[in-house]
Amino acid sequence: MNNGLYLYGILPAPISEKVVLEGLDQQPVQSYSVDGFNFLYSEAKKEKYLTSRRNLLCHEKVLEEAMSEGFRTLLPLRFGLVVKTWETVTEQLTRPHKEKLQELFQKLEGRREVSVKVFWNSQSEIQGLLESNVSLKKKRDAMEGKALSRSEIIEIGKLIENGLQLRKQAVIDVFRFELNDLAEEFVENDTMTEEMIYNAAYLIPWESESNFSEKVEAIDQEFGDSLRIRYNNFTAPYTFAQLS
Structure with a gap:
């Protein structure tokens, strides 16, 4: 039918x-x-x-x-x-x-859309934050085996949240600094999961894709195992073909 x-x-x-x-x-x-x-x-x-x-x-x-x-x-x-x-x-x-x-x-x-999605492990990042922030780690350690007031729990939670946000922003700034100038246009999309911290699409000339992918690879090497980067170099240009 x-x-x-x-x-x-x-x-x-x-x-x-x-x-x-x-x-x-x-x-x-x-x-x-x-x-x-x-x-x-x-x-x-x-x-x-x-x-x-x-x-x-x-x-x-x-x-x-x-x-x-x-x-x-x-x-x-x-x-x-x-x-x-x-x-x-x-x-x-x-x-x-x-x-x-x-x-x-x-x-x-003559242009193509490529995209970069960045993921991290939030629990590992919290651990890294505590290891690098002695005073925060002491406060966190003091929580164990102790009955804290609601305000104390909220305060420590906010400190950890703010610390994570600063770490996340530092990662995002690296991607922006290294990749945005290579694109004719770029769009930062909403993240789709809790572990995804960055989601961007770029409009680049077809012939410059190899240079772009090398930059992504270099960033991946810089961060090592702390991040997972999903790079899509061949996709239909949904982001940049919007009827507004």
Whole structure:
């Protein structure tokens, strides 16, 4: 049963028939031109798709494979976009947002999005904080086996929290200092877990990625095992292709 069209992204030119991409529900991915924009799509077998890991990865894979096939510049569409007809696309997207879409293609031409996510172990950091702060460690040690008042517990908690915040800020400042100047644009996103302390995306020229990754590697070496750095050098440019 065909429930409409599932849309993945927009390309500057049609995709070759020789390129074989498999989309959601194992449907073949094709391209279709609407008002001069070329949409990557497959037939939708559902009216709505669950935001499952499997489905999200499939959506991402289609876009990344299209990029691998030479479409360095593309505009990714959000996951789960199903339309009934191409007329809907014209009415709601290409006609009202034509100039903005063209501007986004120009902005992304020759550029790529990379991202850096930084994680630490908060318990290890607390231990490191106590080891480097003798007076705080004495206060913390005094807590053990002693009935403290509520105000004493709150005070020690605040001291530890403030100390951690300073340590975290020092780490973040290193990433900002080393990486921000290498990017034409950068966006700092919300952290997604308690152990994630930094989450940033960068728009850089395609040819400068090796230099950027070397910088990330150097920072990783500098911090050693105290941090985990997740660097993604090949992703659809969601952060910098926003219709505002």
